Amino acid sequence: MPIEIKELHIRIAVGENGSQASEQSTETSESRDEIIEACVEQVMEILSKKEER
Template identity: 55%
Template sequence: MPIEIKELHIKINVNEGSKPPASKSTAKSKDEDPVAECVEQVMKIIERKKER
């Protein structure tokens, strides 16, 4: 018998005073534009969907 989940509750705690953990994106050079990179990835996804 399959189980069907009708509702999912997610609870998180946010500490506004703490610093976010260092990530790989901060290590990148300042010359790279993160918005352009996101747009490029979205365009690739759209192209893949058109091929189907």
């Protein structure tokens, strides 16, 4: 019997320390952008599947 999750609560804390901001490279910001893009793509896929039902 499948289990259906009706609610999902996700909490995250986003922040930067002042000392880390000066040490960030462009590679870090690029990888962050890639992660965000992948997350948005997955959310859009989930929403499209939900509309099909």
